[in-house]
Amino acid sequence: MKPFKIRDIEISPPLVLSPMAGVTDVPFRALLKRRGGIGLTVSEFISVEGLTRNNPKSKRQMRFHEYERPFAVQIFGGQPGRMAMAAEMAEDVGADILDVNCGCPAPKVVKHGGGSGLLRDLPRLETILKEIKKAISIPLTVKIRAGFYDSHRNAVEVARLAEACGAEHIALHGRTKEQAYKGLADWDLVRQVKEVVSVPVSGSGDVVNIEGAFKRWRETNCDGILIGRGAMANPWIFRQIEDTLEGREPFQPTLEEKREVLVEYFDLLRADMPEFAAIGRMKQLAGQFTKGLHGGARFRQVIYHSHSVTEVLDRIGEYFETVAAGRPYLGEGGPDPEEEAPVLDSCEAAAI
Ligand SMILES: Cc1cc2nc3c(=O)[nH]c(=O)nc-3n(C[C@H](O)[C@H](O)[C@H](O)COP(=O)(O)O)c2cc1C
Structure with missing residues (x-):
């Protein structure tokens, strides 16, 4: 596992605090970042409807501390024009990276074509990514799931499309929308995506300890590892992985x-x-x-x-x-x- 770059932004160590709505807000990210080992922080997903209608809650969700950099704002929505406007707003507040949520399974999000809904509407995804690309100069990244339907796991196709539209990093949570959070994430799909695209690829799902992170990295050759729920249970998990990477005994909190x-x-x-x-x-x-x-x-x-x-x-x-x-x-x-x-x-x- 070694640092990687999203365009010229170094993600070092190659560990990402996975976006979690209702969790990874400013206080939580501050708590975790202070403990070390995080190479990239991401906002909670932010509604483009809220942002482009000046909803104060959505705007507050774009706040971040300088010490969090590199910092990505993640947006969700289904309307290309609003997605592009919101992306521009994220660039204006100083985000280093703009990430598009293509994974949220919530019915309210999917109903409007956003989140994992984009995985079953690739023409819409393509338009959105192209519109955003025109609107911003910071790197565009995507976070996807294995697919929308259990019977049609199209992550590889989606990753290819995203790369063709200019996405510069692909994060894959290996569960389908239909699975939501049931079962285990399919990391073999991360390996498959890594094989077919040339932009960096990170995997997400069920990494809760040092061994798990190294195992997934070895099995898939992925560039980065995202950790979400594991960080809620153990805020030192990133530091412990970094310690191991650098040959130190992993930190054990008292x-x-x-x-x-x-x-x-x-x-x-x-x-x-x-x-x-x-x-x-x-x-x-x-x-x-x-x-x-x-x-x-x-x-x-x-x-x-x-x-x-x-x-x-x-x-x-x-x-x-x-x-x-x-x-x-x-x-x-x-x-x-x-x-x-x-x-x-x-x-x-x-x-x-
Ligand atoms: C409470 C909660 C909220 C989440 N919110 C988001 C989100 O806003 N954006 C996103 O891309 N993924 C979101 N996810 C998915 C996580 O980022 C991650 O991909 C998933 O939980 C699997 O990783 P884990 O096993 O390390 O938690 C959320 C997950 C949880 C548990």
Whole structure:
């Protein structure tokens, strides 16, 4: 695994924080970028309808920190004119790369021809990519799925088309739209795409540890690896892979560092959004982040039922103190841990 370039932009290390609607916003990306090992950050997918109609939420989604560079804005939509306008807006705010979402399976997105809908309407995809190409001078990239239908996995055809239209990087999540998030991603398709195009190709899907990243890279010869859900569960995953790449022992966070990352995330969220929204987001990450830790299921429930900033902070403090002391965490008064907190698992929840 070695750095690669999208035109003249070096992606080093060749690891990408995969875009996740409702997750990879400014606070989350800051939290992760500070931990190191990320070669490219990407915004959440942003609605071109929202952007081109001056929707404040969509415009806020284009914000980024200078230290995140290289930074890509990802847009979704089905109307070529609006896609091109939105792409221009992304270039104007200083994005290094413009990425087109061709993978979101959410019905609201697909219905309007966007996201994975583009995989079954290649003439529309072609027009969109050509229009965008005319409108911007920064590199255009695409993130695709294996195909729309399980019975017609056309990623190779789509990748060829995207390259012909001027896309300079192809990221492939090896599940179809019909699969949504079920089953496993097909990395052999990543290998096949890599064989037929000359632009860099990155793979996405189910990489949750160092071994998985190296295995996928060896099997497919891909240029880059995207990690999404694995980074929610382990914010150090990129650094650990980078450490291994550079011949160091992979960083292992202490319990104290795990506590700090939760508190830091909560601080970042509160600086960026109203308290109730920050608490909501916190519930998501706390849930992902404590998977596999002692008493994690109980802790997730307790956080899930916390309603104020103090309560969240107190519960985090209690939990980590208890685990550090080697005592079982019972989360007094919390509901039954069998009743798991819901986990956001697609772009659907955030689709406009
Ligand atoms: C909550 C969530 C939101 C997502 N939102 C987006 C998105 O906005 N744009 C996109 O291209 N992919 C999105 N994805 C797909 C991921 O980027 C990634 O391709 C997929 O989750 C497989 O990789 P993973 O197993 O590393 O998570 C999302 C996935 C999740 C779980």
